[in-house]
Amino acid sequence: MNITVIGPGAIGSLWASYLTEAGHSVNVWSRSFDEQIRIQRDDHDAIELANNNINQLNNADVILVTLKAPYVTQVLSTLVEHINSDTILLLMHNGMGTASDVQQMLPANPLLLATTTHGAYRPSSKQVLHTGQGKTLFGAVNESGQQCQFLVDVFNHALPTVDWHSNIEQALWNKLAINCAINPLTALYAIPNGHLGQSQYRAQLDSVIDEVCQVMQAEGIEVENSELHASVHDVIRATSDNYSSMQQDIAHQRLSEIDFITGYVVAKAAQHRIDVPSNTKLYQAIKQIEQSW
Structure with missing residues (x-):
C-alpha cells in the first residue's frame, strides 16, 4: 500500500521503518525541508524515505498521523486539498479530542483511531530505538471507517500485535x-x-x-x-x-x-x-x- 506517515517522531519513525520492511511504499511528512529523510531502526540498515512529497500524499491509501495531539488539526488543515477523499486516516497519539475536528475537516474520509503500547525512543533525528514490545488497537470513528478492518492485517504483518476494537x-x-x-x-x-x-x-x-x-x-x-x-x-x-x-x-x-x-x-x-x-x-x-x- 501507499502509506504516508505525518509526524515521524519516535512512534511515527518506528512504524515507517516496520511498514517499509513489510514491503509497503512509505513516505513521510515532517518539519524538515529535506526531500528525503533517513531512518535507522536499532541496528538495522538505514532507509531513505521521501519527505513532504505532494504527489505521494495525493496517492496515499493510508495516512498515519503520529503528530502530538496539539498539532494534528493545525497540520492537517494545511494539507486538506492534497488528501484524496478515499484515503484512510489513522490517528495515533496520546490524549483525546482531535477526532471530531478531523472528521469535520475531512468528512468523507474513513477515520480510525489507534492506541499502542509499543515503546520507542529517538536519540537523534535519524535513529529510532524500539524500546519495548507492545500491542496496538484500531477502531472506527465513522461508518466508512468501519469498512477498514482489513487494515489490522496490514499493520499486524508489519508490527504485531494489532487488533480491532469495536469500542475504541x-x-x-x-x-x-x-x-x-x-x-x-x-x-x-x-x-x-x-x-x-x-x-x-x-x-x-x-x-x-x-x-x-x-x-x-x-x-x-x-x-x-x-x-x-x-x-x-x-x-x-x-x-x-x-x-x-x-x-x-x-x-x-x-x-x-x-x-x-x-x-x-x-x-x-x-x-x-x-x-x-x-x-x-x-x-x-x-x-x-x-x-x-
Missing part, C-alpha cells in the same frame, strides 16, 4: 486515565514514573484516579475504581525508570499534550457537572509552566 473509546479512555495519573505529576515534580509509588505522592495520585473514574463512568465507560487504581500502579511499576512524554516536554520547554489529556477530562467533567479539583489543579499548574516560557 473504551480503550482510549483506559489509556487516558493512566496518562492523567502519571504524566502531569511526573512533569510537575520532574521525576521518573517509578517515584509515584512513593508515599508522598499517594494521596494526590489516588485523588486524580478517583476523579477520572467518576468522569469515565459518567461518559458510559465501563470501569471499576479498584481496577483502575491497580492498572495505574501496574504501569508505574512496569515503567519505573522511564520519564513520561509530558515530563520530557516540560523539561525541554516543549508544548505538552496537557489539553488533550487532563484538559480533556476537566472539560468532560464540566459537561457532567462533576467536581475534579485535583485534575483541575494539575491542569492549571502545567499550563502555568508552559505560559511562563
Whole structure:
C-alpha cells in the first residue's frame, strides 16, 4: 500500500521503518525541508524515505498521523486539498479530542483511531530505538471507517500485535486515565514514573484516579475504581525508570499534550457537572509552566 506517515517522531519513525520492511511504499511528512529523510531502526540498515512529497500524499491509501495531539488539526488543515477523499486516516497519539475536528475537516474520509503500547525512543533525528514490545488497537470513528478492518492485517504483518476494537473509546479512555495519573505529576515534580509509588505522592495520585473514574463512568465507560487504581500502579511499576512524554516536554520547554489529556477530562467533567479539583489543579499548574516560557 501507499502509506504516508505525518509526524515521524519516535512512534511515527518506528512504524515507517516496520511498514517499509513489510514491503509497503512509505513516505513521510515532517518539519524538515529535506526531500528525503533517513531512518535507522536499532541496528538495522538505514532507509531513505521521501519527505513532504505532494504527489505521494495525493496517492496515499493510508495516512498515519503520529503528530502530538496539539498539532494534528493545525497540520492537517494545511494539507486538506492534497488528501484524496478515499484515503484512510489513522490517528495515533496520546490524549483525546482531535477526532471530531478531523472528521469535520475531512468528512468523507474513513477515520480510525489507534492506541499502542509499543515503546520507542529517538536519540537523534535519524535513529529510532524500539524500546519495548507492545500491542496496538484500531477502531472506527465513522461508518466508512468501519469498512477498514482489513487494515489490522496490514499493520499486524508489519508490527504485531494489532487488533480491532469495536469500542475504541473504551480503550482510549483506559489509556487516558493512566496518562492523567502519571504524566502531569511526573512533569510537575520532574521525576521518573517509578517515584509515584512513593508515599508522598499517594494521596494526590489516588485523588486524580478517583476523579477520572467518576468522569469515565459518567461518559458510559465501563470501569471499576479498584481496577483502575491497580492498572495505574501496574504501569508505574512496569515503567519505573522511564520519564513520561509530558515530563520530557516540560523539561525541554516543549508544548505538552496537557489539553488533550487532563484538559480533556476537566472539560468532560464540566459537561457532567462533576467536581475534579485535583485534575483541575494539575491542569492549571502545567499550563502555568508552559505560559511562563
